Amino acid sequence: MDIDYRRDGDRGSLALAGELTIYAAAEAKARLLAPLAECRELTIDLAGVSEIDSAGLQLLVLARQQAAATGKSVGLVTPSQPVRDLLELYDIAGFFADQPGTGELA
Amino acid sequence: MNIESALPTFIAESRELLSSMDDFLLLLEHEPDNSEAIAATFRAIHTIKGSAGLFGLDCIVSFAHVAESVLDRVRDGELPVDDAFTALLLECGDHIGQLIDQVAGDQQYDDDALTARGAQLHARLARLLPLGPSAAALPINDPSVCRAVLGTNKVDSARNTDADCDVDGRAVASDNWHLSLRFAPGVLKNGMDPASFLRYLSTFGELVRTVTLWDAMPTAETMDPELCYLGFEIALRSAATRETILGAFEFVQDECQLAILPPHSSIADYRRLIAALPEGPQRAAELLLASGTLSAAELSAAVQPGPEAAVEVGEKAAGIAASTPAAAGQPSTLIERRSAERRNVDRRGQEARFVRVDAAKLDALINQVGEMVIASASATLHARQSANGVLNEAMSLMSRQVEEIRDSALALRMVEIGETFHRFQRVVRDVSRELGKDIELLTSGNDTELDKMVVEKINDPLMHLVRNAIDHGIEPADVRLTRGKPAKATLRLNACHESGSIIIEVVDDGGGLPRDKLLQKGIERGLVTPGQNLSEKDIFNLIFEPGFSTAEQVTNLSGRGVGMDVVRRNIEALRGSIELDSAEGVGTTVRIRLPLTLAIIDGFLIEVGNSSFVVPLDMIVECLELPENDRQAGNGRHYLNLRGEVLPFVRLRELFGIEGRAGRRENVVVVHFAGQKAGLVVDRLLGEFQTVIKPLGEIFRHLRGISGSTILGSGDVALILDVPATVQQAAHRESHPTHKSFSTPAASLVPSAVN
Numbered sequence: 001m002d003i004d005y006r007r008d009g010d011r012g013s014l015a016l017a018g019e020l021t022i023y024a025a026a027e028a029k030a031r032l033l034a035p036l037a038e039c040r041e042l043t044i045d046l047a048g049v050s051e052i053d054s055a056g057l058q059l060l061v062l063a064r065q066q067a068a069a070t071g072k073s074v075g076l077v078t079p080s081q082p083v084r085d086l087l088e089l090y091d092i093a094g095f096f097a098d099q100p101g102t103g104e105l106a
Numbered sequence: 107m108n109i110e111s112a113l114p115t116f117i118a119e120s121r122e123l124l125s126s127m128d129d130f131l132l133l134l135e136h137e138p139d140n141s142e143a144i145a146a147t148f149r150a151i152h153t154i155k156g157s158a159g160l161f162g163l164d165c166i167v168s169f170a171h172v173a174e175s176v177l178d179r180v181r182d183g184e185l186p187v188d189d190a191f192t193a194l195l196l197e198c199g200d201h202i203g204q205l206i207d208q209v210a211g212d213q214q215y216d217d218d219a220l221t222a223r224g225a226q227l228h229a230r231l232a233r234l235l236p237l238g239p240s241a242a243a244l245p246i247n248d249p250s251v252c253r254a255v256l257g258t259n260k261v262d263s264a265r266n267t268d269a270d271c272d273v274d275g276r277a278v279a280s281d282n283w284h285l286s287l288r289f290a291p292g293v294l295k296n297g298m299d300p301a302s303f304l305r306y307l308s309t310f311g312e313l314v315r316t317v318t319l320w321d322a323m324p325t326a327e328t329m330d331p332e333l334c335y336l337g338f339e340i341a342l343r344s345a346a347t348r349e350t351i352l353g354a355f356e357f358v359q360d361e362c363q364l365a366i367l368p369p370h371s372s373i374a375d376y377r378r379l380i381a382a383l384p385e386g387p388q389r390a391a392e393l394l395l396a397s398g399t400l401s402a403a404e405l406s407a408a409v410q411p412g413p414e415a416a417v418e419v420g421e422k423a424a425g426i427a428a429s430t431p432a433a434a435g436q437p438s439t440l441i442e443r444r445s446a447e448r449r450n451v452d453r454r455g456q457e458a459r460f461v462r463v464d465a466a467k468l469d470a471l472i473n474q475v476g477e478m479v480i481a482s483a484s485a486t487l488h489a490r491q492s493a494n495g496v497l498n499e500a501m502s503l504m505s506r507q508v509e510e511i512r513d514s515a516l517a518l519r520m521v522e523i524g525e526t527f528h529r530f531q532r533v534v535r536d537v538s539r540e541l542g543k544d545i546e547l548l549t550s551g552n553d554t555e556l557d558k559m560v561v562e563k564i565n566d567p568l569m570h571l572v573r574n575a576i577d578h579g580i581e582p583a584d585v586r587l588t589r590g591k592p593a594k595a596t597l598r599l600n601a602c603h604e605s606g607s608i609i610i611e612v613v614d615d616g617g618g619l620p621r622d623k624l625l626q627k628g629i630e631r632g633l634v635t636p637g638q639n640l641s642e643k644d645i646f647n648l649i650f651e652p653g654f655s656t657a658e659q660v661t662n663l664s665g666r667g668v669g670m671d672v673v674r675r676n677i678e679a680l681r682g683s684i685e686l687d688s689a690e691g692v693g694t695t696v697r698i699r700l701p702l703t704l705a706i707i708d709g710f711l712i713e714v715g716n717s718s719f720v721v722p723l724d725m726i727v728e729c730l731e732l733p734e735n736d737r738q739a740g741n742g743r744h745y746l747n748l749r750g751e752v753l754p755f756v757r758l759r760e761l762f763g764i765e766g767r768a769g770r771r772e773n774v775v776v777v778h779f780a781g782q783k784a785g786l787v788v789d790r791l792l793g794e795f796q797t798v799i800k801p802l803g804e805i806f807r808h809l810r811g812i813s814g815s816t817i818l819g820s821g822d823v824a825l826i827l828d829v830p831a832t833v834q835q836a837a838h839r840e841s842h843p844t845h846k847s848f849s850t851p852a853a854s855l856v857p858s859a860v861n
Binding site: 022025026028029033053054056058059061062065066068069086087090092 | 294299323328334336338
């Protein structure tokens with residue numbers, strides 16, 4: 001999984017590409033959370049996610065929860081089709097849509 | 107899965123449950139406080155109700171429900187167990203049995219009569235319940251609906267846990283299944299993903315609402331990205347069965363917390379679920395509301411503490427709802443931790459030590475074993491002839507194995523007679539009540555085994571004898587008292603093995619057979635000439651003549667005189683015999699002797715002339731050479747002195763009219779049967795021989811003295827001697843020297859090859 005991190009002041013963006021699955025989960029966890037140390041707002045672009053499983057989803061949830069716990073925000077944008085499908089299956093599109101900067105998830 | 111294929115199992119198991127329920131009710135008649143019996147009766151009804159629900163057999167469910175409610179009250183000590191109660195429940199059991207027969211298509215009962223009876227019983231049961239809509243609320247359905255109704259899988263789980271709490275029993279409005287899933291942390295590492303389970307569920311239903319939760323997820327430091335922290339509360343609209351839905355989680359049942367609530371489960375069920383969920387009751391309630399399965403009103407009802415809340419909240423801490431209901435049989439509709447289920451399965455496994463086998467398959471197996479025995483005998487013969495030592499040894503090893511397989515296969519067909527005797531408890535109870543007599547049934551030899559077919563065929567004759575004993579044998583209580591007997595009469599059913607036969611006795615301590623009356627009746631009917639010298643036994647045997655009855659009153663049970671001759675015929679058809687023994691004023695004993703019907707037996711091969719015969723080995727006492735003087739004695743004397751004992755003998759050559767003359771040496775095979783001994787004089791003794799009994803054809807049905815045939819290793823046919831018949835013939839000849847021997851057709855039965 002490729003993670004491309006850009007920062008602009010206290011706003012960061014992560015562009016994920018590849019498989020966000022259990023195989024990459026351990027590594028991805030670190031790379032998803034690290035930016036939160038330096039950013040106040042983080043946007044995660046999911047357009048390049050070719051495959052996602054529950055482990056991957058959990059990481060996104062974790063990122064959001066971590067952000068909320070520290071008064072920061074994480075937004076998820078432009079989900080790829082696999083991401084949409086999983087969000088729909090789990091009926092959690094709403095969960096990701098209520099923070100500023102998330103844009104359209106539906 | 108096609109649930110219809112499980113219907114025969116349901117029918118068989120329900121019948122077993124009803125039978126055991128009968129037993130417990132009979133026990134309760136004597137021991138009204140036996141809580142074990144009460145609990146077992148409750149469980150039986152509960153299980154039948156639950157299983158019937160799976161098949162959509164509403165008429166059974168609704169009836170069983172009322173009976174169950176009544177039993178629940180008894181269990182709680184609110185209703186006493188008295189005679190009227192047990193009688194009512196016995197009737198209810200019978201009614202359920204009839205409903206099940208209806209489902210099975212075995213018997214066609216008149217629908218109206220069945221409905222009427224059901225309604226009447228229902229009314230009597232309802233009187234035992236407190237007033238209130240929850241108690242006996244379910245309507246009686248038309249029993250014709252019971253036939254071939256398999257479709258809706260609505261399990262009626264509106265079980266009343268507390269008769270006074272209406273709300274608890276109320277069914278929830280939503281007609282979706284509710285699934286509560288908490289996946290184990292290791293699920294992802296095991297290569298499974300909750301998403302695939304949900305996707306699979308959607309192949310046979312619609313996930314109306316899915317509430318995904320991750321309450322279990324810790325903070326980032328401790329969160330392990332490879333573990334699963336997800337849980338789900340799902341409302342599933344599906345026509346699938348519980349089995350199908352449960353089956354979707356087969357691979358994770360071991361580790362996951364799973365609850366499946368069928369549509370319209372009760373508030374009580376949801377209360378239990380809330381108490382059991384690991385997130386705590388408040389969050390749990392939230393989740394259930396979010397899933398849409400419970401309305402707000404239903405939710406608040408569920409959240410009110412119920413009667414069992416105290417117990418369950420305590421157990422909730424463990425994260426497991428151990429609220430498996432008291433009924434072992436009914437699958438829990440609540441949290442089914444796989445281990446809890448496994449515990450249930452294990453327990454049921456212990457109870458279900460038996461395997462159901464198609465009787466036809468069993469018979470086919472026995473036939474095949476029979477062929478194997480013959481083939482093995484043939485091989486052994488050839489091996490002996492080849493004088494190859496190694497081969498002979500190998501064959502002898504094989505013969506031993508074949509013997510063991512033979513014995514095991516035959517043992518499969520053996521059934522304990524205790525089952526049959528047991529059924530008579532109910533019969534004796536019913537008939538004695540009907541006649542106003544107090545009779546106790548005692549049995550012995552319950553573990554005596556006999557062939558399953560014999561057991562089935564002996565049932566009717568035994569039934570007739572038991573009824574006779576109760577009806578005619580046993581006197582009314584006042585008469586008994588004047589005779590110095592206890593008012594309570596005793597009827598005994600005994601069984602035991604004796605020299606290759608099984609003996610069954612029906613013994614009563616009643617008035618005994620009226621010898622003089624019998625004799626008189628016999629004279630009247632022209633069976634006996636006045637002045638004829640008859641032994642006591644002969645007089646008693648008059649009873650077996652068709653139409654013979656000395657009963658003064660013909661009841662609808664017996665006395666018409668059509669019984670005993672049929673009984674004897676049935677028993678003789680089983681190659682058995684029946685005799686009577688009686689003492690006036692003391693009692694009567696009916697003794698039935700049956701062969702242990704073995705398709706394969708150990709025999710002893712003998713030869714007379716060119717003909718081979720087989721004698722069942724366990725009837726043989728000894729073999730000896732016929733002493734010279736007895737040999738020379740000729741036709742005049744047919745007995746010999748065996749160590750001081752008089753032994754009548756029969757020359758088989760004479761008996762069967764076999765041609766040729768006896769050799770210089772003749773042998774005597776001493777056999778015993780029914781307390782009699784006799785000798786069979788033959789030419790040659792050929793040793794032990796495993797025999798497969800092949801029945802003779804229809805033509806030979808009336809042939810006395812031969813009970814079957816078999817094929818020798820050489821391919822020749824040997825006839826199996828019917829020792830009792832032969833012995834009787836020998837004994838009979840002693841007392842009636844003018845009687846002829848068996849007629850000659852026997853000789854023509856010994857062809858050298860079998861066709």
